[in-house]
Amino acid sequence: MKDLIIKNSSKELFKPNVKFKVNGKCEIQGDSYMKEPIKFYSELINWIKAAINHKDSITLDIRIKYFDSSSCKMIISTLKTFREWINKGKVVNINWFVNEEDIFIYDEVEDIITETGIPINKILIKSNILETA
Secondary structure: OOOEEEOOOOOOOOOOEEEEOOOOEEEEEEEEOOOOHHHHHHHHHHHHHHHOOOOOEEEEEEEEEEEOHHHHHHHHHHHHOHHHHHHOOOEEEEEEEEEOOOHHHHHHHHHHHHHHOOOOEEEEEOHHHHHHO
16 A cells, blocks of 8 residues: 555646545645546545555545536545445544635535535635645
């Protein structure tokens, strides 16, 4: 099991940065609207599925400021992967940092919680903090 690190490039501005660490600290940050979200998020799903055999807990911090409908579907699929963790009694802590002025993302996160059945902590922050995180 190795860390999964994905950094967007100048050609891929709308892919989020990903840091999935073997120590169980994971992060997705940036915007997500790309041509092939299935390919991108499948790599994350595969890592999460593999990690269940190596970890008893995981924390995922999400700082996605914008996503399109295709990315939303894959974000939901990615989060649903944690159901197996929860069913096995493992600790899953998901934090979604939301700009306090961004009602759209706040409502979308509410819908994602309903769709996945996965508890997600919504953390409201001031917009300048999200930009520098």
